[in-house]
Amino acid sequence: MATAETGGTQRTLPDGRVELTDRSGIEGSRFHNAELAPVPVAQRTWTTYNYFALWMGMAHNIPSYTLAASLIALGMSWVQALMTIVVGNLIVLVPMLLNSHAGTKYGIPFPVFARAFFGVRGANLAALLRGFIACGWFGIQTWVGGQAVYVIVGKLAGAGWVDAARVADQPWTLWVSFLLFWVVQMAIIWRGMEAIRRFENWTAPLVSVGFLILLGYVLVKAGGLGPILAAPSRLGWGSGFWAVFAPSLMAMIAFWATLSLNMPDFTRFGGGQKTQVRGQVLGLPTTMTFIAVVAILTTSGGQLLYGEDPDLWDPALLAAKFDNPVLVVIALVALVLATVSCNLAANVVSPSYDFSNAFPKRITFAAGGLITGVIGVVIMPWRLISDPGIYIFAWLGFYGGVLAAIAGVLVAGYWFVLKTRLDVADLYAEGGRYWFTGGWNPKAVLATVVGAVLAVGGAYGGPFPDDGLIPFLKPLYDYNWAVGFVSALLVHTVVSLPNRDNSRPQEGEVRV
Template sequence: MPLIQRVRNAVQLHGDEDKHEKTDSWSNRDLVPLPPARRTWGLFEYFGYWAISALNISTWQQPNSFLTLGLSVGQTMGVIIVGRFIVALFAIVVAWCGLRWHIGFTIQNRFSWGMRGSYIPLIQRVMLNFIWTAIQCWNGGKLVCVCITAVFPSFASMKNTLPASMPTTTYEMVGFTIFWFCSLPFLWMPPEKYRLPFQVVCIYCGVAMICMMIWALSVAKGVGPTFYTSQNLSGDWSINWVMLRCINSLIGGKAAGMTNGSDFSRYGKSARQFTTGTFLCLFIVGTLVSFVGLVTVSATQVIYNEVYWNPPDLLMRMMDEGHGSSKARAGVFFLALGFALTAGFENVCGNAVGGGIDLSGIFPHYINIRRGALITFFAAWICMPWQLVNRADTFITVLSSFTVFLAPMMGIMTTDFFLLRKQRVRLSSLYDLHGQYYYTYGFNWRAPLAWICGWAPLIGGLNATVEKETVAKSLFELYYLSFFLGYFISAIIFYGLNRLFPLPHLGESDDLDMFGTFTPAEAKFMGVAPADDKISDNGSSEKVVYADKLAEPDLEY
């Protein structure tokens, strides 16, 4: 056998055919609908999944970006409450397909975009995951630097051995490298077993944030002037437009996680636990973290006569003011480690694993979740986050504004699943190039057309915001509503195109559970014959065997 062929056979993935884990150009073990044995996520897993995205630096800093635009504290918290509620609502709706059919974002797009057309949203997601993984590693590295400095104070004065052309220092590179290597082992953990890390990270970081707030309030003997900031608008923008801009910004920051929600909702044991865990965390925990950050920053302003919205900067100041005492350094280490743990596992779960799932959809023969996550993580070095974060403020602004492209994508996904297909999907065709979702040469032209129509009117405002240009006010107004406009424009156009040019077989599903996806109770609810049944010649199902099954699931669809 030629060497190339032997290498190819060695790296190709192989699944258990008896468990419907066929591996070919469109399928592998991590892409097929998840069977009951792999659906291990309950209320706490979903609470933990969204908690790690709430218990982080960006959520802590969120009030700052709104206050600097001229909102009062009350208006800022109002924006956060409304924005968080909308995020929770859309996160549940977008992920519903994964709950019902146990397929992820990678597969879900095949029935909307076509088998080959699904690569369009997939490639966007892969690139986003590469870049956000790199940036999160860089930000996590700064927290590692704080931890090391708390243990070895001389680390902060480390000599910079890097050339002046590099926009970073040896100090920062050491933190980045350590954070990257410490995160690497968690990539070997399958998503089914995330319960323990979720527990440790959420409890540790939550307690650390509360302790930080209590300490600040105790030393300052109350909240400081930042907490009583009144409205201070500048320019010709009304308060209503400023608040809409802030709500849109808040939603945009969560758009990437909302888009691929079905990648993780497919692991759910029940719809009730998914919706409860998701809503409680995204709405309540996210709001509370922003409030805790606001109170802590306001109180520390009294202590240090300066406002520190960036936790690593605040922690370093706390250590300096403690004159390097063991007590001050121990406290700073405890707090910085909490933020670092959250940043690390959020990066692994939300970015690296998400990128792994998307890469698996592009190269099913060779890439599964673990291999894809490793590729995404190694790409952090290629992306050079020290260049992106320390130099390219404009680039970061563009990434944060990517909701312009993601919102139309979500509009297509939800309109197709709920309104056109009535939540019915033919699973077998999602893994067959020439099945019902082949459309025209593998593309459903309606989807890219509706998607472009969703973001095209918003590009002018995005470009003006990034380049800080003076353009017509109406372009900014469109951009400040980009999530809602992009979502509903694409949704309406996609719906209209499908009515004008209807597709055959909408709302159809398989008669038999070909992948062993459903328990008997689920199969009955979905109207398909269980995997233990066979279809007779006359089209009716005949019972073959009914062995002991899992407990009947909570089917509140």
């Protein structure tokens, strides 16, 4: 079955997936390179297990643990923390699946997908915003992974390693651990996407081991689940809890807000829509709930054993307090593998494509990964994760609101304006249907700006003014992700629907 298209030929399979049968029209484009090109159907081989393993690798890591543990540190009970996390992950799964559809259908990565709505050039706005945030996450993951390496070596080498001379307020041995962890990740990403897939597959079944060892040790020391489950909420169920619940829920959503945009980077390799949907539905809620339960119980038990120590929300620092060095080493080795697995999939793949999209003829996937690694160090991640309040309300809350606006534009454009119909060849064409005005779509930019300003204009606390950046928007900041997503979706739908030129049926389309 063939579909004649302007600038190329599309073939639509019975299962709805589309591929170009004539690539000559895009290969000479300056907006094309091998990494950004649509994946041929024959190479879309990822299975349900691949996606489940991907999510297990991305969810089972130290920052996921600290996300759940931070809620306990903020005063929630285990019930309140678990409820917040489960609801947040079910909500973020919706835009994630909606945006994943295009990757599987057309075999295109997120930056190319965004061209259909922001314009061939304007897509760089969405891609680079998402890419720079991924750099921040890469730095955070690398820092906490380096901390785990530091604790492991310290348990084996003794006080000389742990109490080494300090450089920039940290032991020099911690900086060495950080650098080592960074180099290992760069070596894997330099080998490309297939190396990442293989790494995810064999690490996924192992990453739970470390967390279970930590939990088991704490349960034994604390006298079982009873004392942990009996610990009351310091917030109660009144206004104190609900004041923390709303921004915490937005933070839970924001934790995966990056992936809700760029899942096409992975679903472009999927064997079908059912395959990627099943893998994600089975993968994200279950794995995040598991790690949340483990983190909540372990942190609560740690508080019973060691008191209100601010370091207990970090599993590496908690493990450093344990007496049994063998258990500590085994647990943290598993956590190190988990963190590498997550960092490569969640925080290197996307910005590698994003930076490549900005300069397709100059930046390869591997070079984009190296840029990600360098920026991830420059942003000083040890400051971002220094305090649970800053981590949740400033870092997660602010960027979550901005990315939510982009997600709203993508969902509105793909499902409501274009009705899931894309001309793949024109996504790489100068002057085609996605060129808009000089390569930019002002309507998408307007919707993004409106959504982002409403979502984070009232940012307060931490590095922001107590009365908010824009005081009258302060009440909206506690609902930043929801405000950004809904407002951008509505604005883009309203301003785009009167002009339906880009959603018209493909000329000469014939389906067999």
